[in-house]
Amino acid sequence: MAAVIGYARTSTVEQEAGLEAQQRDLAAAGCTRVYAERVSSVATRPQLTEALGYLRDGDVLVVTKLDRLARSVADLLGIIARLEERKVGLRVLSMGGAEVDTRTPTGRLMLTMLGAVAEFERALMLERQREGIAKAKAEGKYQGRVPTAQRQADAVRQLKAEGVRPVDIARRLGIGRASVYRILGAGAA
Incomplete structure (x- = not known):
């Protein structure tokens, strides 16, 4: 069955x-x-x-x-x-x-056509979104999102000062290892 x-x-x-x-x-x-x-x-x-x-x-x-x-x-x-x-x-x-x-x-035809329309609508939405972001940037209103790891920069530096390895810092804080190195490198500059 x-x-x-x-x-x-x-x-x-x-x-x-x-x-x-x-x-x-x-x-x-x-x-x-x-x-x-x-x-x-x-x-x-x-x-x-x-x-x-x-x-x-x-x-x-x-x-x-x-x-x-x-x-x-x-x-x-x-x-x-x-x-x-x-x-x-x-x-x-x-x-x-x-x-x-x-x-x-008929169902196969409709699905293919509707799928194409849905993709077209998504492309238009993304284009409008990019235009809106460009306009906001030009007006100085768009800052973008604050990187998640950067919010924890103080905690990264503190853990490093305590002798915790970067890989363990990343694991404890739930951020990428590259982000830990970036934060630590920025602090040394």
Whole structure:
């Protein structure tokens, strides 16, 4: 019997309600098993890898929205190719109010087109963001984010003065070893 497998993802812990809502929607769609994770789409997604590895001929992978599954059209097409290779369908529950199912020719066409539109929208958003940052910089209003490690510069120097090795400083403070060396080097200059 074919399995209906769900995949849910949010980018951050703050989106816990979103993850729970996805899991609820996937269960309502008949998913017998749901793989869920809190990870950025650009990071390694171990639960997605596990879900894709679990799927067999005739199974269906279900996601609530396309952006929960793929980071770009190329990524989407790669995932779809892997699914088709194994004769696995893909259902997207919410694509602008409609459901898309790649087990039909129309569903495959719609998914590819909507994926392209989503990538185009993302590119436009990033372009507007870059323009906004450039404008803010020109007006002297943009400072950028304060590097996390720099906030701990005093603690780095204190630990070094106590004889703690840079690698251990990095581990204790949860920052990169390179950041420790950068802070220590800046203090010597």
